[in-house]
Amino acid sequence: MIEESFVQTMSLTFKLAGVTTLFLLMIGIPLGYYLAATKNRLKPVLEAIVSMPLVLPPSVLGFYMLVFFSPKNAFGQWLDETLDLRLVFSFEGLVVASIIFSLPFMVHPIQSGFSALPKDLTEAAYTLGKSKINVLFRALLPNIRPSLLTGIVISFAHTVGEFGVVLMMGGNISGETRVASIAIYDEVESLNYSAANQYALTLFLISFAILLFVYAINKHFLKAELS
Amino acid sequence: MNVLHGKIKQIQTVNELSKIIIDLNGHTFTSLIIDIETFGDIAIGKEIKLLFKEAEVMIGTKESIVSASNAFVSTVKKINQGEILSEVVFDFEGNDIISLITTSSLQRLQIEVDKEFLWFVKANEVTLQKEIK
Amino acid sequence: MNELILSKDLRGANGVIPLEINTTFKRGELTVLFGKSGAGKSTILRMIAGLLEPTGGKIVIEDEIWYDSSKKINLPPQKRKVGFVFQEYALFPNMTVRQNLLYALDDKKKTFKVDEILKITELTKLENEKPDALSGGQKQRVALARALVREPKILLLDEPLSALDFAMRAKLQDELLKIQRHFNLTTILVSHDIGEVYKLAQFVLELADGKILRQGTPSEIFGGSKISGKFKFSGEIVDIAQSDIVFIVSILVGQDVVKVVSTKEEIRDLKIGQKVTLSSKAFNPIITPI
Numbered sequence: 001m002i003e004e005s006f007v008q009t010m011s012l013t014f015k016l017a018g019v020t021t022l023f024l025l026m027i028g029i030p031l032g033y034y035l036a037a038t039k040n041r042l043k044p045v046l047e048a049i050v051s052m053p054l055v056l057p058p059s060v061l062g063f064y065m066l067v068f069f070s071p072k073n074a075f076g077q078w079l080d081e082t083l084d085l086r087l088v089f090s091f092e093g094l095v096v097a098s099i100i101f102s103l104p105f106m107v108h109p110i111q112s113g114f115s116a117l118p119k120d121l122t123e124a125a126y127t128l129g130k131s132k133i134n135v136l137f138r139a140l141l142p143n144i145r146p147s148l149l150t151g152i153v154i155s156f157a158h159t160v161g162e163f164g165v166v167l168m169m170g171g172n173i174s175g176e177t178r179v180a181s182i183a184i185y186d187e188v189e190s191l192n193y194s195a196a197n198q199y200a201l202t203l204f205l206i207s208f209a210i211l212l213f214v215y216a217i218n219k220h221f222l223k224a225e226l227s
Numbered sequence: 228m229n230v231l232h233g234k235i236k237q238i239q240t241v242n243e244l245s246k247i248i249i250d251l252n253g254h255t256f257t258s259l260i261i262d263i264e265t266f267g268d269i270a271i272g273k274e275i276k277l278l279f280k281e282a283e284v285m286i287g288t289k290e291s292i293v294s295a296s297n298a299f300v301s302t303v304k305k306i307n308q309g310e311i312l313s314e315v316v317f318d319f320e321g322n323d324i325i326s327l328i329t330t331s332s333l334q335r336l337q338i339e340v341d342k343e344f345l346w347f348v349k350a351n352e353v354t355l356q357k358e359i360k
Numbered sequence: 361m362n363e364l365i366l367s368k369d370l371r372g373a374n375g376v377i378p379l380e381i382n383t384t385f386k387r388g389e390l391t392v393l394f395g396k397s398g399a400g401k402s403t404i405l406r407m408i409a410g411l412l413e414p415t416g417g418k419i420v421i422e423d424e425i426w427y428d429s430s431k432k433i434n435l436p437p438q439k440r441k442v443g444f445v446f447q448e449y450a451l452f453p454n455m456t457v458r459q460n461l462l463y464a465l466d467d468k469k470k471t472f473k474v475d476e477i478l479k480i481t482e483l484t485k486l487e488n489e490k491p492d493a494l495s496g497g498q499k500q501r502v503a504l505a506r507a508l509v510r511e512p513k514i515l516l517l518d519e520p521l522s523a524l525d526f527a528m529r530a531k532l533q534d535e536l537l538k539i540q541r542h543f544n545l546t547t548i549l550v551s552h553d554i555g556e557v558y559k560l561a562q563f564v565l566e567l568a569d570g571k572i573l574r575q576g577t578p579s580e581i582f583g584g585s586k587i588s589g590k591f592k593f594s595g596e597i598v599d600i601a602q603s604d605i606v607f608i609v610s611i612l613v614g615q616d617v618v619k620v621v622s623t624k625e626e627i628r629d630l631k632i633g634q635k636v637t638l639s640s641k642a643f644n645p646i647i648t649p650i
Contacts (some may be wrong), residue, residue, distance in 0.1 A: 118448060118450060121450055123409075124450035127411070127442050129439075130438065138452075142452075142454035261642050311604050313605065314605055314623065325623065352641065
């Protein structure tokens with residue numbers, strides 16, 4: 001028997017991952033393209049900021065976001081009053097936190113995908129009279145499909161599995177912020193091992209399936225490109 | 228390659244074929260060339276280089292009469308003898324003229340250093356090169 | 361008339377070299393930029409195409425001002441009608457041969473133009489292949505075809521054949537010449553291969569360290585017509601070996617190795633890898649029917 005709370009928690013988990021990935025894709029493409037193309041001296045600074053979540057304990061990030069977005073502080077107050085948006089202990093807040101936390105997992109593959117493309121491609125398209133936007137969508141993005149796919153899937157999987165930031169920012173509100181990784185912790189705390197196992201096993205299998213899919217597809221892509 | 232410097236003295240052209248007479252310290256050289264127009268601007272009085280391969284230079288005894296337009300008597304300066312081929316170096320007006328002949332011919336004509344021999348090269352073997360400033 | 365006045369600092373291995381060019385070249389002619397790598401050849405091409413901005417100067421192509429620093433005119437590459445062919449082809453891997461050409465087409469209704477160019481460049485059979493399935497020579501032919509689709513005012517070729525083997529290079533040189541004459545296209549080709557320059561160039565600009573060293577026809581520059589010999593080939597020395605008291609010099613001419621007898625004095629000035637002109641008088645060759 002699958003409980004209602006399990007279904008609710010799992011669907012919330014995937015909703016969060018899906019929405020986060022969608023936003024990340026919209027941010028990751030221009031950001032990755034910019035980082036791959038720019039010769040700006042401040043590029044290392046931007047790269048360091050994007051990569052911070054890789055090395056920072058999630059609780060540190062979660063803590064600062066909690067403080068920053070809290071309605072008790074200026075920015076949080078402004079969001080609350082002007083946009084009626086409360087990011088602390090809400091689903092929206094989780095999305096924002098997840099975007100920041102998973103940013104490198106989307107930006108890195110896209111950036112290296114763009115970097116690996118010959119510079120000639122962009123210049124050739126310019127000399128053929130094509131605008132920058134046209135070049136990006138018609139001549140460049142179709143040629144980094146494996147990188148895009150990697151970015152999408154890894155970001156999605158990473159968001160599904162994140163714990164620290166979610167716990168700090170979202171807490172554990174059923175149907176609002178309780179995602180699978182939190183639920184496992186919660187069930188174990190209550191010594192409810194079989195329920196914890198249900199979540200854990202589901203995450204384990206889904207993560208494996210996703211990674212299997214990425215490697216299989218990328219192998220197919222690589223083969224198609226080499227033939 | 229033998230290289231000599233001279234001045235154009237006379238040009239005679241029949242259709243595409245031209246005979247160029249070149250003066251070299253009072254000696255007269257003849258070169259045959261075709262299609263003189265494509266060679267470009269050459270005129271009487273201009274300096275020109277004459278080039279001919281060592282293997283095209285033949286040797287005869289001093290008294291020989293030959294058809295080659297360019298025939299001169301010079302002293303043998305040096306001989307470099309090989310198994311099949313030999314190089315005979317003549318002193319011509321201070322220039323080295325090298326002739327590449329078979330070693331058997333060298334022996335047959337009894338060519339030796341300090342002796343005088345006739346060396347000659349046919350006009351059609353002489354290539355012209357404009358002086359590069 | 362086309363006019364080129366350019367200045368730009370070249371950043372090379374030996375520090376900064378100022379590039380200063382002031383020249384004109386004729387409409388419909390094939391001009392070759394010749395010189396060692398680092399002389400600024402590709403930089404000039406990229407400045408004409410608008411991919412690199414000069415520090416100052418003027419670019420006038422077919423009476424149209426593309427760049428003029430004094431009037432603050434600088435057309436973006438998209439507004440300059442150039443056909444640029446890159447050394448590494450720069451074909452879009454996601455598109456077929458035909459799609460690569462269609463992408464270059466401004467008026468999507470005029471697909472007949474693509475068909476015509478595919479036919480001229482003998483690519484019709486390959487039109488549905490992706491670039492990865494093509495040989496180097498075929499790729500470069502597609503790149504040339506794609507450049508032609510835009511009906512460029514000037515064709516810019518950046519060492520397009522240097523990545524190809526001898527046989528393919530010779531074949532594509534012939535095709536390039538045919539196409540250039542067919543469309544009467546003003547063309548600038550970057551090359552460091554004297555043989556290629558002799559074969560293709562109507563006019564040569566020899567560059568060294570960012571300056572024009574010499575300009576003229578290939579024979580004016582390389583002295584080909586200064587030799588009266590009728591049989592003239594340029595080639596590269598691949599071997600020098602002694603036999604008895606003479607030396608046999610092997611010279612690669614096109615794809616054939618020609619052996620020439622030479623003396624000790626002569627080979628003193630020769631070395632393997634050197635580019636040379638081979639010539640013989642019209643009187644020497646023996647003709648036999650085959």
